[in-house]
Amino acid sequence: MDEITLARGLHVLGVVIWIGGVSMVTTVLLPAIRTMGTPEERIRIFSALENRFAWQSRFTTLLTGFTGFYMLYALNAWDRYESIGYWWVHAMTAVWFIFTMVLFVLEPLILHKWFQDRARVNPEQTFRIIERMHRVLLTLSLITVLAALLGSHGVMFGND
Numbered sequence: 001m002d003e004i005t006l007a008r009g010l011h012v013l014g015v016v017i018w019i020g021g022v023s024m025v026t027t028v029l030l031p032a033i034r035t036m037g038t039p040e041e042r043i044r045i046f047s048a049l050e051n052r053f054a055w056q057s058r059f060t061t062l063l064t065g066f067t068g069f070y071m072l073y074a075l076n077a078w079d080r081y082e083s084i085g086y087w088w089v090h091a092m093t094a095v096w097f098i099f100t101m102v103l104f105v106l107e108p109l110i111l112h113k114w115f116q117d118r119a120r121v122n123p124e125q126t127f128r129i130i131e132r133m134h135r136v137l138l139t140l141s142l143i144t145v146l147a148a149l150l151g152s153h154g155v156m157f158g159n160d
């Protein structure tokens with residue numbers, strides 16, 4: 001097995017654990033938590049569960065980013081960023097960048113405190129914002145998974 005195949009395998013493994021987790025949180029956990037206890041309790045349950053998942057996501061985001069950039073380097077495919085036909089490479093990078101910013105910069109520095117403060121004032125609305133953010137990120141991620149899969153197997157235009 002060559003390095004690119006190994007990188008591709010680890011890349012997909014990272015994507016499966018990461019985006020699969022986002023899907024589980026968005027479509028199962030959040031709707032279930034919505035029906036539990038008081039609004040304050042919902043925020044508390046969500047924070048406890050999401051905190052564990054955030055560590056997993058940080059690791060899988062790093063793995064996916066590292067293997068993705070490695071493949072671009074090994075395939076000498078940086079010029080894909082110059083072609084609109086490779087929009088699915090831009091989409092992968094954009095999704096990765098958004099999650100990296102949220103998980104490594106915004107959440108620890110700003111979002112965590114912002115949500116805690118806001119949840120004290122209006123827990124109901126805060127929970128709705130959390131749900132909406134998850135739905136948006138999941139939708140973007142799933143479109144990207146489908147596009148990357150089709151694109152890297154030559155189904156879309158812009159391939160070698």
Ligand code: HEM
Nearest residue numbers: 015065068069071072092093095096141144145148149152
């Ligand atoms: C730094 C960010 C990323 C970079 C640089 C990157 C780069 C790449 C590259 C170079 C390939 C191989 C393309 C080819 O064989 O022609 C690939 C495949 C793929 N990537 Fe990414 N990627 C990144 C993030 C993501 C993210 C966030 C997702 C999911 C949301 C994703 C999903 C996939 C999928 C599903 C494949 C197809 C694997 C296959 O079936 O062979 N990637 N990526």
